[in-house]
Structure formats: structure tokens, C-alpha cells
Amino acid sequence: MKKSEEDLVQQIKSVFDDYNDGLSDQGWNELRKKFPEKESKKLPIWWLSGIAATLLVVAGLYFYNGSGNEKVILRANNTQKDSSSQKGKADDFKVETDIANAAKPTNTIENNEKVAPTESKDFRNAVQDVNNGLKVLTTEKLIAIQPKPVIASKDKTETLGNGITQGQLKTSTIIDENTIIASAQTNTDQGVKKPIDNNATALEKDAKSNTETKNTKLTTEEFLTEQSKILAANDNTKDIQKNSSSKTTFDVFTGTFFNYHDNNEAKLSAGVGLNANVKVTKNVVLSFGAGISQNKVSYENSVPTEISQAMFASKDNALNSAPVSGMAYSATATNDVSFNGRLLSVDLPMVVKFFPSKKQDFYISTGINSSTYLSQKYTYNYSWSNFGYRNGEAQTQQQTDESSLKGFDFANSAIIAIGINQNLGKNVLIFEPYYRPALSTMGDKNLRISSAGLNLKFNFNGNSKK
Amino acid sequence: MPDNQSLVELIASCKKGDLRQQELLYKQFYGYALGICVRYLGNRDDALEAANDSFIKVFKSINSFNENNDFKPWFRKVLVNTSLDYKRRSMRFSEAVELTDTVQQTTHTSAIDKLNAQDILSLMKQLNEMQRTVFNLYEIDGYSHKEIGSMLNIPESSSRTYLTRAKQALQQLLTTHSIYTK
Numbered sequence: 110m111k112k113s114e115e116d117l118v119q120q121i122k123s124v125f126d127d128y129n130d131g132l133s134d135q136g137w138n139e140l141r142k143k144f145p146e147k148e149s150k151k152l153p154i155w156w157l158s159g160i161a162a163t164l165l166v167v168a169g170l171y172f173y174n175g176s177g178n179e180k181v182i183l184r185a186n187n188t189q190k191d192s193s194s195q196k197g198k199a200d201d202f203k204v205e206t207d208i209a210n211a212a213k214p215t216n217t218i219e220n221n222e223k224v225a226p227t228e229s230k231d232f233r234n235a236v237q238d239v240n241n242g243l244k245v246l247t248t249e250k251l252i253a254i255q256p257k258p259v260i261a262s263k264d265k266t267e268t269l270g271n272g273i274t275q276g277q278l279k280t281s282t283i284i285d286e287n288t289i290i291a292s293a294q295t296n297t298d299q300g301v302k303k304p305i306d307n308n309a310t311a312l313e314k315d316a317k318s319n320t321e322t323k324n325t326k327l328t329t330e331e332f333l334t335e336q337s338k339i340l341a342a343n344d345n346t347k348d349i350q351k352n353s354s355s356k357t358t359f360d361v362f363t364g365t366f367f368n369y370h371d372n373n374e375a376k377l378s379a380g381v382g383l384n385a386n387v388k389v390t391k392n393v394v395l396s397f398g399a400g401i402s403q404n405k406v407s408y409e410n411s412v413p414t415e416i417s418q419a420m421f422a423s424k425d426n427a428l429n430s431a432p433v434s435g436m437a438y439s440a441t442a443t444n445d446v447s448f449n450g451r452l453l454s455v456d457l458p459m460v461v462k463f464f465p466s467k468k469q470d471f472y473i474s475t476g477i478n479s480s481t482y483l484s485q486k487y488t489y490n491y492s493w494s495n496f497g498y499r500n501g502e503a504q505t506q507q508q509t510d511e512s513s514l515k516g517f518d519f520a521n522s523a524i525i526a527i528g529i530n531q532n533l534g535k536n537v538l539i540f541e542p543y544y545r546p547a548l549s550t551m552g553d554k555n556l557r558i559s560s561a562g563l564n565l566k567f568n569f570n571g572n573s574k575k
Numbered sequence: 576m577p578d579n580q581s582l583v584e585l586i587a588s589c590k591k592g593d594l595r596q597q598e599l600l601y602k603q604f605y606g607y608a609l610g611i612c613v614r615y616l617g618n619r620d621d622a623l624e625a626a627n628d629s630f631i632k633v634f635k636s637i638n639s640f641n642e643n644n645d646f647k648p649w650f651r652k653v654l655v656n657t658s659l660d661y662k663r664r665s666m667r668f669s670e671a672v673e674l675t676d677t678v679q680q681t682t683h684t685s686a687i688d689k690l691n692a693q694d695i696l697s698l699m700k701q702l703n704e705m706q707r708t709v710f711n712l713y714e715i716d717g718y719s720h721k722e723i724g725s726m727l728n729i730p731e732s733s734s735r736t737y738l739t740r741a742k743q744a745l746q747q748l749l750t751t752h753s754i755y756t757k
Contacts, residue, residue, distance in 0.1 A: 113749070114742060116687045118714045124692045125614050125715075129606030136609075137601050140627040144634060145594075332652050333722045340725075 164542075168561060169367055169375055358386045359569050360539065366562020368404050370450075376405035382456065384566070394462040396474065401483070404452040404551065406558055447490040452552050454480040460524050472528045477520040478545060484513045485552050512553055521549045522559065528566070539566035583642045590638050597634055604630075607647070608654055613692075614711050615658035617700055622658075629657040655716055659726060662708070687749070698748055705729075706741035713738050 361383050369375040382400020389395050460476025487510045526543035541564040547557045585603075588596035608629060612622035632653055633640075640649060690698075699707050708727065712718040713734070718726070720734040727734070 113687065113746070114714075117690075117745065117749075120687050120690050121614070121695055121715055124690070124695055125610035127606040128610030128613055128692060130609065130619065133602045133605040136605055136623055136627065137598055139623065140601065140630055143627070144631045145592075330719070330722065333718075333725055336656070337725045 162563065165367065165561065165563060169377065357388075360384045360386065360537075360566045362400070362539075362541075362564045362566040364400075364402070364541075364543075364562050364564035366402075366543075366545075366560045368406055368558050368560045370406040370556055370558050376407050378403045378405050378560070378562075380456065382458075384458070386462070386568070389461075392464045392469070394464070394472070395459075396462055396476075397457070397459040400456045400458070402454055402456050404450075404454060404558055404560070406450045406556055407448070449488045449490075450552065450554060450556055451484075451486045451488075452480075452556075452558075453483040453485075454551070455483060456480050458524055460526070462528065470530050472530075474524065474526045474528060474541075476524045477548070478522045478524055479517070479519045480521055480551060481517040482512075482515055482552060484511070485515065485554075486511045487554055510553070516552060518549060518551055521551050522547050526564070530568075533567075537568040539564075539568060541566055582646060586637060586640065586642050586646065589634065601630055604650065608650070611651060611654040611716075612658045612661075613696065614699070614715065615655070615708060616661060617696060617707075621661065625658045625661045626654065628661070629654045632657065651716065655712070656726075659708070662704070698745065701748055702741055702744055703737075706737045706744065709734050709737040710741040710745075 361381070363379070363381045365377065365379050367375040368378050380400050380402025382398055382402075384396050384398030387395045387397075457479045458476060459478075460474040462472040462474040464472045489508045490506070522545045524543060524545050526541050528539045528541040531538045531540070543562060543564060545560045545562075547559045550556060551558050585596055585600050589600055605626070608626040609619070609622050612625040612629070613619060616622045616625060629650070633650060640646070699710075702710065705727070709723055712723045712726070713720065720731045720738075723729075723734040724731040729737075
């Protein structure tokens with residue numbers, strides 16, 4: 110090296126050995142913006158998960174306890190027929206007045222009216238079967254099941270339950286003569302290797318390998334050897350990540366959720382499945398897959414105490430109003446009605462995931478879900494009372510409809526979800542609270558089922574969080 | 576700069592995460608760090624960012640550092656590597672700055688020993704980025720061509736070439752502007 114070069118090097122070393130511009134305070138303030146790192150980065154995940162879980166519990170409790178508002182319509186007719194005068198209908202005695210008053214402020218249903226009040230169409234369909242079942246029972250089977258009325262007329266004995274042919278249980282309607290009816294409504298670098306980003310890691314190794322010697326050159330060699338190894342490993346890893354990031358990734362998921370149907374009690378259900386995620390752009394991923402889930406819905410009505418009392422009062426009234434003993438007396442009441450639907454479905458979700466942040470540690474997704482059904486089971490339970498038999502003791506009846514491998518509902522629900530990614534090594538654990546409002550109906554009974562829940566997804570080779 | 580004993584104590588305190596001691600260490604090595612980074616990056620703002628990143632790396636990994644070892648060489652490596660990372664991220668190696676007429680605007684005294692930091696930086700800026708980096712790595716920071724080749728992902732022979740050209744350019748610059756007399 111020429112002397113001039115040596116002089117230049119020495120001058121550079123001496124000038125830059127302590128390049129203090131007197132702004133160390135400002136520099137420290139700048140550093141403090143990034144250090145120490147706030148440890149709150151992972152907190153939102155747990156916070157959000159906690160919030161999601163809390164919301165689910167609150168929603169569950171709400172739906173569980175929210176079915177107390179019941180509306181009941183009660184109607185009773187007691188017909189006494191004078192066989193001699195053949196007056197029949199003209200002499201019908203209506204007990205309904207008092208009872209109907211007692212049933213206020215619920216719908217008042219006039220005699221012989223077919224009422225289709227405001228309940229939803231889907232449920233109407235579902236419940237129609239209950240009505241049908243009642244009709245069958247009342248016109249054919251009930252007579253066989255139940256003893257004849259206590260009081261029978263000479264010429265003609267009215268059978269029970271003729272009238273349970275019309276109406277909507279939700280709004281409590283079963284109407285005919287001779288019946289008391291009650292129901293309820295509830296209801297970088299070009300040509301240059303990628304950066305040495307892991308100096309922190311290198312530091313650790315470097316520190317360990319930093320020998321006692323003050324020979325900078327030797328230490329440097331050691332350092333560089335280490336660094337080269339790390340660089341090589343780092344580049345390999347990045348290549349793998351690049352490759353895999355361009356590929357489709359898969360995740361398996363399990364979820365628990367609440368189904369709810371109109372204003373009815375929410376049911377806890379569960380599902381499992383597999384998703385494929387296809388990267389469309391840097392921030393957009395198309396996800397589709399298949400899962401099996403069990404959807405349960407439940408509906409239950411019961412008769413309020415005051416209505417029960419009114420029913421019994423109506424019975425007394427009917428008896429007292431009988432002009433003479435031996436007149437026909439019949440009175441029935443439908444008390445409790447419940448409906449349970451259980452659908453084991455294959456769900457086919459298709460969603461678009463959008464990663465708003467650079468780190469891609471969370472996403473917002475929206476899409477649709479279609480379903481086909483492995484099995485469907487609908488159970489109707491109801492009880493009714495005949496005041497002419499065992500003083501109106503409730504008789505329970507059950508009807509079940511089942512089907513399997515039947516039906517396909519395209520886009521029966523929308524999917525709105527937020528996914529929060531948590532790295533687990535190379536894989537990613539995703540917490541995904543979601544809401545799935547019904548877009549159309551599900552199953553044979555056209556149930557409009559919405560759900561809200563939490564999916565726990567395990568993403569293989571996850572690159573959603575960089 | 577703190578003496579060796581007080582530096583050992585300072586580092587021990589930093590290992591405990593004492594923010595005040597970290598600030599003290601920062602301020603004591605601020606000029607040292609900034610001087611190294613500014614040589615590679617050419618301007619104070621970028622140099623400060625790289626220096627701060629280096630400090631953060633040190634604070635994070637200081638538990639793995641043995642106080643019995645010399646702190647400055649270890650810290651220097653961190654600073655150099657962080658500066659190189661910064662250059663790579665900025666993709667500045669792709670720049671090919673040729674010697675231009677701006678050289679004419681450089682004002683200098685007639686002796687090397689009177690060159691101040693700004694003069695040197697102005698001179699260095701006339702060099703190709705790769706030439707400047709290789710010159711810094713080899714002549715100032717003592718890396719070998721083999722090491723430089725590994726760090727910059729270039730052949731060892733290229734490192735030698737860049738160094739030779741850097742020296743020639745510096746000679747030319749100094750001669751042309753009469754800041755150096757043979």
C-alpha cells in the first residue's frame with residue numbers, strides 16, 4: 110500500500126472512530142420508538158379469542174333464557190246438542206269468550222277462521238306437519254285412543270278433536286267447534302444475496318464463539334464462517350417459503366357454534382372439516398373446502414299458568430252451562446308443542462380472505478356456504494288435554510320424520526369471519542370467530558338456520574403470517 | 576468511551592434489562608456506531624437508522640455476550656452487517672455511480688490529514704457503491720477478500736478488482752483536485 114493510501118485510511122479511521130454529532134439524545138428517542146417492543150402483539154389474539162368466547166356464552170345464555178315470552182290463544186267451544194229439537198249448532202254454547210279474554214293480548218281468533226298470522230313461512234311448513242299429525246290423530250286415532258266423552262248425547266256423540274285441523278301453532282290456532290284449543294307462541298437485491306436479517310441470531314452464536322483473542326481478523330473469520338452458514342440456511346428457508354407461499358395451503362378445522370332459528374332456543378353444535386387456501390394476490394386468498402357439521406334447532410312452546418287455569422275454568426263453565434245432564438261435552442287443549450330438528454350436513458364453504466396488514470397476522474373473510482345433507486331428523490312433540498278424560502290430564506304424542514342423503518341447498522348462508530393467526534413453528538393456528546346468517550332455507554323442512562361460533566383451524570405450511 | 580471495568584458493569588446492567596443503563600451504553604457508543612454506519616451508507620439519516628437497529632440487536636442478544644470479551648469488535652460486526660443489510664434492502668448495490676463533474680465542486684485542503692468527515696464522505700460518494708463498500712470493508716474494517724466475497728456474495732477476485740478501482744478512483748480524485756501532492 111502506498112503511503113498516501115495509508116494516510117488516507119488512517120485519516121478515515123480517525124475521523125469516523127467517533128462520529129458524534131451531539132445528537133445522541135435525539136437518536137435515543139428514535140430508538141425508543143422501536144425498543145423495547147411492546148409485548149402487546151400477542152395480546153389481541155387472546156383478547157379477541159376471549160371476547161369471542163364471551164360473546165358466544167352471552168349469546169348462548171340469551172337464547173337459552175330468551176324463550177319466556179309466550180303468547181297463547183285459547184278458545185273453547187262446548188256444544189250441547191239437543192237431540193229432540195235438533196237445534197244443534199244454533200244452541201252451541203261458546204265458552205270461548207272468557208277464555209279468549211284471558212288470553213289477551215294475544216291474537217284473537219274467531220271461530221272457524223283460518224288464521225295465518227305473522228309467523229315465518231319456513232316454520233309454518235315445519236309445523237304444518239304437527240297440525241297434520243294432530244288432525245290425523247283427532248279424526249281417526251284419538252277416538253280409538255281416548256275413551257268417549259263423559260257426557261254423551263242421545264242421538265249423536267261428538268267425537269273429540271275434530272277441530273284440530275287448521276291454524277298455526279306458533280300463533281296458537283286450532284279452531285273448530287267442540288274444541289278448546291290452546292297453544293303458545295314464544296317465542297430484494299439484483300445480483301446480490303438476500304439480506305443478513307438474522308444478525309440477532311448470529312450475535313448469539315457470535316458471542317459464544319467470540320474468543321479471548323483480540324485479533325480482530327481471526328474473530329471476523331469465525332464470524333463470517335458462522336454468518337455464511339446462517340446465510341445459506343436462511344436462503345434455503347426463504348426459497349422454501351417462497352415456493353410454499355405460491356402454493357395452496359391446507360388447514361383442518363374444528364368448530365363449535367350456536368344454531369338459532371328465528372327466535373327459538375339456540376343449540377350448541379359442532380363440526381370438522383378441511384379447507385384449501387389458494388393465494389390469489391398478495392393479500393387475497395380464496396378458500397374452499399368441505400366439512401361435516403351437525404345443525405340442531407329447537408322450538409318449544411308451553412302454556413302459561415294463567416291459560417291453564419283458564420282452560421280448567423272453561424271446563425267448569427262448560428259443565429255448568431250444560432242445560433241438562435247427559436248433554437254432550439267435549440273440550441280439548443293443545444298444551445305444549447316442541448320441535449327438534451337435527452341435520453347432519455356436508456358444508457361446502459367458499460370464502461375470500463383479505464389480509465389487511467403487512468404482517469398478515471389476521472384476516473377478514475366473507476363468502477357463502479352450501480350444504481347437502483347426510484341425514485335429517487325432525488321430531489315433533491306435543492301434548493294435549495281432553496277435559497273429558499282424566500280431568501284433562503295431558504297426553505303426549507311424538508312424531509318423527511327422517512331422511513338421508515337428500516337435498517342440496519346452494520348458498521344457504523353467508524359467512525362473515527375474522528381469522529387471527531398464531532404461529533406454531535412452521536404451521537399456523539387460526540382462531541376464527543364467525544357469523545353465518547341464513548340466506549335461504551335448509552333441509553326438507555325449509556328451516557332458516559343462522560349460526561355463530563368459533564372455528565379453530567390448523568394450517569399446514571402456513572404462510573399466512575409472515 | 577468507558578473504561579473496561581465500567582463497560583463490563585454497564586453490560587451486566589444492560590443484561591438485566593435496565594433501560595437507563597441501555598441508554599447510557601447507547602450514548603457512550605453512539606458516535607462509534609454512527610461513524611461506522613455513515614461510512615457505509617453515506618448519509619447521517621440512514622446511518623442513524625442502521626445504528627439504532629444495531630443497538631436494538633445488541634440489547635436483544637446481549638445476554639449471550641460474554642463480558643470478558645471485547646465489546647467493540649463484536650459491536651462493530653453487528654454495525655457492519657446491519658449497514659450491509661440496510662444497503663441491500665435499499666437495493667443500492669445496483670446503483671453504478673460514475674465519477675462526474677460534481678467532483679469539481681469538492682473543496683478540500685491540500686493535505687489528507689486535514690480531511691474532515693464531510694470531505695471524506697464527499698470523496699467516497701464519488702465511488703461506485705460496490706467500490707466504496709469493498710474499500711470500507713477491506714481497508715477500514717479489516718475484512719479479507721474472502722470474507723468480503725462471502726458477505727457481498729461476489730467472487731473473491733471481484734472484491735480485489737473493486738478495491739483496486741476504488742483506490743485508483745480515490746487517487747484520481749485527490750490528484751485532480753490538488754488535495755494531495757505526491
